[in-house]
Amino acid sequence: MRLSSGDSIFYDLFTAAALNLRDGVRVLSEALAPDADRAALVPRLKDIEHAGDEHTHDIVRRVNSGAKTPFHRDDIYRLAGGIDDVLDxxxxxxxxxxxxxxxxxxxxxxxxxDVLDRAADLTAEAMPRLRTANELTKYWIEINRLENEADQTYRRLLAHIFSGEYDALTVHKLKDVIEILESAVDGFERVANIVEQIALKQ
Amino acid sequence: MRLSSGDSIFYDLFTAAALNLRDGVRVLSEALAPDADRAALVPRLKDIEHAGDEHTHDIVRRVNSGAKTPFHRDDIYRLAGGIDDVLDxxxxxxxxxxxxxxxxxxxxxxxxxDVLDRAADLTAEAMPRLRTANELTKYWIEINRLENEADQTYRRLLAHIFSGEYDALTVHKLKDVIEILESAVDGFERVANIVEQIALKQ
Amino acid sequence: MRLSSGDSIFYDLFTAAALNLRDGVRVLSEALAPDADRAALVPRLKDIEHAGDEHTHDIVRRVNSGAKTPFHRDDIYRLAGGIDDVLDxxxxxxxxxxxxxxxxxxxxxxxxxDVLDRAADLTAEAMPRLRTANELTKYWIEINRLENEADQTYRRLLAHIFSGEYDALTVHKLKDVIEILESAVDGFERVANIVEQIALKQ
Known part of the structure; x- marks a missing residue:
């Protein structure tokens, strides 16, 4: 990663945060495979989450210290917080x-x-383009399309787990996990909305 | 609906959005009747939701395009978003x-x-009165009263569905639906709170 | 409680609100004891909640009436609302x-x-120190530590209630209560974050 001077360091920091989030989504993908050794993946994801916290703190610390920022301070907090929420x-x-x-x-x-993987790729690719607001429209249209796709999938999954195949306790467990995955997809959409608002102001 | 010039078009747009929400609540009321053909009502409600999205986009587009607004831009976004959330x-x-x-x-x-029906009526009747801030106090006191009433009903329903009459899977299904209905009632209260804040600033 | 003149009345009001919240947490502690007569504790907690509403309204009314405030009006609303949310x-x-x-x-x-009890004590002790921003760092570090501790406990409790010992209906009931307790702990952390931001601006 090229190190930037002045306010453009923020583009690098957001790119690093989004790449780290993509790493986290990759570990989750592995964990969702039928034969995954999930317990072994927990510490890997924990490390990625700590790296994410470092990125967020670095961004917030620079803003708080009065550094010149390429867009509004509140939007920087919101974008950093948005990426952090998805990783959580x-x-x-x-x-x-x-x-x-x-x-x-x-x-x-x-x-x-699959939707989470693609959303993570799109988000990581979009961050460096914040600098020039180049082709960001395509990014947020595609993220919105993915979120709609995931919403249909989410509803089919709900109908399936409540269809009678699973006992009530298993339904409760599966639904809790599926809801968090759905929340992660929604989180990618919120990040895209923040990026859209930043680009529109530029 | 009388077409307005200048910034008063926003009163008409909010009135149209609230009337559309009332239509949506009416379809839901039909769907909650014991013998309702719910599947047949889904496309009707979908059409109403699309009409609602149109109203929201129209309002947001006008504000973004720099149109003169009768109250603060942020309050317009929040009111449009609040009505949209209830319809969702x-x-x-x-x-x-x-x-x-x-x-x-x-x-x-x-x-x-019954609470949803009355809240939808009150909200639709309140929107044109935003123009003069006339009798809006009565509107938000009544909405708050309805929300308290619904809260009691919600708790009685919870106690009932967990009383042992229903199996655990049915309880989970019923609770999910009842929670969304409760959230819709809360949404009407949030809309009333936004209207109150707008009126107090005028 | 010493009555203050000018804007320092707000410190007293926040202290009173936090002491009231501590009273509420004490009643909840009693209610969570194995042999508690919970129904008898409901009206006691209801009274405390009404007292809390009075504190919140008093604070908001003073701000709205244009009173001089010791820190930003929005932060006063957020702190009052944050304390209110925990009591809810x-x-x-x-x-x-x-x-x-x-x-x-x-x-x-x-x-x-135990975490709720300690968080309530810490919050009640921190409010008078808002005046001088004295030792507030210790307060929010300790609250964050407590929240992490509660998070571990929450997860152990979830694993326990889903382990097969309880039937699905009981799991649903227990989880609903445990989630609200976890939300109360998070609420104490949000209050600490608001206090931190207020102190950093001073």
Whole structure:
């Protein structure tokens, strides 16, 4: 990563935060595979979450110290917080699967994982383009499309787990995990909305 | 609806959005009747939700394009978003009943439906009065009273569905729907709070 | 309580609100004891909640009436609202235990109650120190530590209630109560964050 001078350091920091989030989503994808050794993946994701906290603190500290910022301070806080929130959901989803000792997620979960993977890629690719507001429209249109796709998948999953195939306790566990995954997808959309608002102001 | 010139177009747009929300609540009321053909009502509510999105986008577009506004831009966004949120809950409640294949809601649900109907009427009647801040106090006192009433009903419903009459899976389904209805009532209260703040500033 | 003149009345009002919240947490602690007569504690907590509403309204009324404030008006609203939110959770937790006719909470609940007790003490002790920003750092570091501790306890409790010992309906009831207690702990952390931001601006 090229080190920037002046206020452009913020673009690098957001790019690093989004790449770190993408790493986190990759670990979650592994964990959602049917034969995954989930407990072994928990410390890997924990490390990624700590790295994410470092990025967020670095960004907030620079803003608080009065550094010149490329866009409004509040938007910087919101964007950093938005990326952080998605990573928190990603970690919470894996934690809950381990905590609940879930053996297997419904196969339909693969479609949600796929959406998370693509949203993480799109977000990581969009951050460096904040500098020039280049092709950001395509990014947030695609994220919104993905969120709609995930919403359909989420509803099919809900209908499936409540269909009678699972006992009530398992339904409760699966629904808790699926809700966090859905929240992670929504979180990517919120990040895209913040980016949109930043780009529109520029 | 009389077409307004200048900034007073916003009163008409909010009135149209609130009337549209009232239409949505009416469809939900039909859907909550014991013998309703819910699947047939889904597309009707979907159309109303699309009309609501149009109203919201129209309002936001006018504000973003720099149009003169009768009250603070942030309050316009919040009021439009607040009405939109209630309609989202209304649609989500019907969707979930269909998705979960719920045959019958507990009879106590009629009281919640009644509150939603009255809150929708009061909100639709209040919007044109934003122009003169006329009798708005009565509107938000009554909405707050309705929200308290709904809260009592919500708690009675919770106690009822957890009393042992229903199996755990049905309890989970019913609770999810009842929570969305409660959220819709809270949404009407949030709209009333935004209107109150707008009126107090005038 | 010494009555203050000018803007320093706000320190007294926040101290009174935090002491009242501490009273509420004490009643909840009693209610979570295995042999508690919970129904008898409901009206006591209701009275405390009404007293809390009075404090909040008094604070908001003074700000709205244009009184000189010792820190930014928005921060005063947020701090008052933050304290109010915790008390709402405290009351909701007791209400739900009575409503669900929960006989006994898992023994692990004692650790959560302990965290709530200590967080309430720390918050009540911190409010008078807002005046001088004295030793507030210790307060919010300790609250954050408590929140992390409660988070671990919360997860152990979740793992326990989903372990198979309880039937699905009981799991649903217990989880609802535990989630509100966890939300109350988070609420204390939000209050500490608001206090931190106020102190940093001073």
């Amino acid at each position: 959901d990603v970690e919470a989803a894996l934690d809950l699967m381990v905590l609940y000792r879930i053996k297997e997620m419904p196969t339909g979960i693969a479609a949600v994982v | 809950d209304v649609e989500a409640a019907l969707d979930l009943m269909v998705l979960y294949r719920i045959k019958e809601m507990p009879t106590g649900i009629a009281a919640v439906v | 959770d405290v009351e909701a937790a007791l209400d739900l235990m009575v409503l669900y006719r929960i006989k006994e909470m898992p023994t692990g609940i004692a650790a959560v109650v």
